[in-house]
Amino acid sequence: MKTFKFFSILVFSLILSSCNGQNKSKDTKTNQNISKIEVIDFHSTHRCTTCLAIEANTKFTLNTYFPEELKAGQISFQVINVDEKENEKIAEKFEAAGTSLFLNVIKDGREKHVDLTEFAFMEGTDQDAFSKELKVKIENELKTL
Helix, strand or coil: CHHHHHHHHHHHHHHHHHCCCCCCCCEEECCCCCCEEEEEEEECCCCCHHHHHHHHHHHHHHHHHCHHHHHHCCEEEEEEECCCHHHHHHHHHHCCCCCEEEEEEEECCEEEEEECHHHHHHHCCCHHHHHHHHHHHHHHHHHHC
C-alpha cells in the first residue's frame, strides 16, 4: 500500500511538472473602459486525461453557474493551444508553456492574471469539487469588477 501511495504521488508530480504547473500573477494595462473576466485554458497539442478534464469541467462550470455573464460578455472562455504559432504572444504574456488555467480579471483596463493551474490539476478529474471551487473563485473576482 505504501508503494502504491508513493507511486501515485510520484506520477501526479510528474504529470503536474510536465504540464507546466506554474504559479504566477501579473498585472498589465489594457483598454480603460473594459471590466470583465477572461477564463483561459492553455494546453499543448498532446493532452493528458487531466488536461482534457480541466477544459470539460471549466466549460461545465461556466455554462452551469454563469450563463448570463457569458451571454452578456462579462465572462468569456478561451481554449488556446500554446504549440500553435499564432498563439505564441498570448502564451508568452501568461508564461504558459503547457496546460495552464487562468482568470484574466480586467478592471478599468488593468489586467490581473490569476493562475489556477495548481488547483486545476489537483481537482481536474473531480467535476463536483472542481466546479464548486472554480465557481467560488470566479464569484470572488466578479465582486471586484
